[in-house]
Amino acid sequence: MAFPSPEREQWSSRLGFVLAAAGSAIGLGNIWRFPFKAGDNGGGAFVLIYLACLLLLCVPYLFAELALGRNSKRNPVGAIRAIRGHSLWSLVGGLCVVTGLAIFSYYAVVAGWAVGYVFRDLTAAGASGAAFAQFIADPLWVVPLFGGFLVATAGVVAQGVRRGIERWAKILMPVLFVLLCLIAFRAVTLPGAGAGLEFYLTPDFSQVSGLMVVEALGQAFFSLSLGMGTMITYGSYLPDDENLVVAGSYVAVFDTLIALMAGLMIFPAVFAMGQNPAEGPSLVFVVLPDVFGAMPLGSFVGTLFFLFLAIAAFTSGISLLEVFVSYLVDETAWSRRTAAWGAGGVAFVIGLPSALSQGAVPALSDLSWLVGDRLLGPAPGVLDVVDFLWGSVALVLSAALLSVFVGWVWDADDALDELRTGDGHAMGRWVGPVWRAAIKYAFPAMILTVLVVDLLYGVL
Numbered sequence: 178m179a180f181p182s183p184e185r186e187q188w189s190s191r192l193g194f195v196l197a198a199a200g201s202a203i204g205l206g207n208i209w210r211f212p213f214k215a216g217d218n219g220g221g222a223f224v225l226i227y228l229a230c231l232l233l234l235c236v237p238y239l240f241a242e243l244a245l246g247r248n249s250k251r252n253p254v255g256a257i258r259a260i261r262g263h264s265l266w267s268l269v270g271g272l273c274v275v276t277g278l279a280i281f282s283y284y285a286v287v288a289g290w291a292v293g294y295v296f297r298d299l300t301a302a303g304a305s306g307a308a309f310a311q312f313i314a315d316p317l318w319v320v321p322l323f324g325g326f327l328v329a330t331a332g333v334v335a336q337g338v339r340r341g342i343e344r345w346a347k348i349l350m351p352v353l354f355v356l357l358c359l360i361a362f363r364a365v366t367l368p369g370a371g372a373g374l375e376f377y378l379t380p381d382f383s384q385v386s387g388l389m390v391v392e393a394l395g396q397a398f399f400s401l402s403l404g405m406g407t408m409i410t411y412g413s414y415l416p417d418d419e420n421l422v423v424a425g426s427y428v429a430v431f432d433t434l435i436a437l438m439a440g441l442m443i444f445p446a447v448f449a450m451g452q453n454p455a456e457g458p459s460l461v462f463v464v465l466p467d468v469f470g471a472m473p474l475g476s477f478v479g480t481l482f483f484l485f486l487a488i489a490a491f492t493s494g495i496s497l498l499e500v501f502v503s504y505l506v507d508e509t510a511w512s513r514r515t516a517a518w519g520a521g522g523v524a525f526v527i528g529l530p531s532a533l534s535q536g537a538v539p540a541l542s543d544l545s546w547l548v549g550d551r552l553l554g555p556a557p558g559v560l561d562v563v564d565f566l567w568g569s570v571a572l573v574l575s576a577a578l579l580s581v582f583v584g585w586v587w588d589a590d591d592a593l594d595e596l597r598t599g600d601g602h603a604m605g606r607w608v609g610p611v612w613r614a615a616i617k618y619a620f621p622a623m624i625l626t627v628l629v630v631d632l633l634y635g636v637l
């Protein structure tokens with residue numbers, strides 16, 4: 178049985194935790210992934226289903242991760258070991274920390290692009306598709322940006338929970354919010370913005386499909402930073418008198434607000450400028466620069482937007498790296514500094530193929546020599562494969578295993594006790610039993626369904 182070390186750091190206040198955890202949740206997922214998924218899936222109906230998944234599944238699951246972390250005061254591996262001792266379940270914790278580092282390695286690549294867009298004016302109207310392709314294929318831009326992002330992230334994580342993660346979240350999250358309000362205001366006041374608002378806010382239920390539900394659920398998991406122990410780790414720095422349900426709910430509300438507002442800034446602008454909302458992953462990097470290029474004050478708004486994206490990605494990157502670092506700090510004799518720089522260095526090495534996979538090295542851009550031709554669609558590059566394997570499959574798999582662990586191995590009743598610690602009213606007489614049943618039966622079943630659909634969809 179592992180015991181929490183007496184000197185384990187804690188957040189200084191509820192606000193500190195909420196900002197750090199919201200900083201983790203709010204990232205590329207909200208501003209890049211959510212709008213393009215909504216755009217691909219017909220707008221309003223997707224948004225509504227996303228909200229339902231969030232409320233019914235993701236938020237209750239978030240409580241489970243927070244409870245596990247706070248109860249054990251450990252990283253994901255240590256948390257599982259504290260409850261179950263040395264067993265095969267430790268491997269689930271291992272899967273979490275490895276997934277964290279793997280996602281971090283390519284997340285930093287995309288974040289580096291966002292940073293690059295702050296400095297390079299790519300808003301040349303009409304030409305941004307080619308400019309983007311050229312930019313991400315140029316190793317002299319992409320590798321230093323990727324490396325720089327890693328160094329900045331590792332620097333913050335090395336400073337520790339309070340002095341690093343929490344302090345930076347407190348500085349950056351308000352900046353983020355102000356930027357978002359400015360951009361959304363500019364977007365909704367464009368002439369012709371109404372069509373975008375309608376697309377985004379009016380659900381068209383004829384568009385609903387099974388795959389769309391699965392996509393919405395996966396997106397909700399990714400957006401709330403669930404499935405690989407980020408919230409176990411951040412929960413482990415919470416004091417015992419904190420109300421997990423209230424603190425967790427704040428995080429979910431902020432994350433959702435920002436995702437919804439990201440849609441509010443993107444769709445009106447895209448429609449006002451006569452662009453296509455269903456452009457997929459290039460929506461933010463290609464379509465938006467065109468939009469900015471064609472609108473009054475565009476290049477200023479464009480710079481603000483990518484600054485916004487870079488900041489959001491930064492606080493999320495911090496949380497991805499922190500999971501692996503907390504593992505090293507808890508389970509080895511390494512100091513936090515050594516662990517942060519060491520993990521950052523490993524992320525650089527494993528992320529390099531992703532960074533070079535967008536045209537810099539042709540063998541990495543097109544993996545047909547390795548995976549053969551897929552039945553549907555073009556052969557993927559390293560970045561696509563890594564994102565699929567770690568960002569979808571591994572993430573969903575560990576989420577399913579974690580919810581089985583909390584529901585059956587740790588036991589849902591003990592988890593419920595932990596949730597009630599700090600505030601007896603947190604989970605009332607009715608909500609408690611529903612949560613208990615959900616974590617034992619409904620979540621594993623639903624998450625596994627997502628996994629199967631993901632695999633079928635990804636392999637075909």
Ligand code: TRP
Binds near residue numbers: 201202398405497572
């Ligand atoms: N939630 C972040 C985003 O929306 C990304 C992220 C950070 C994440 N930590 C995570 C995703 C853990 C999944 C799991 O961009």
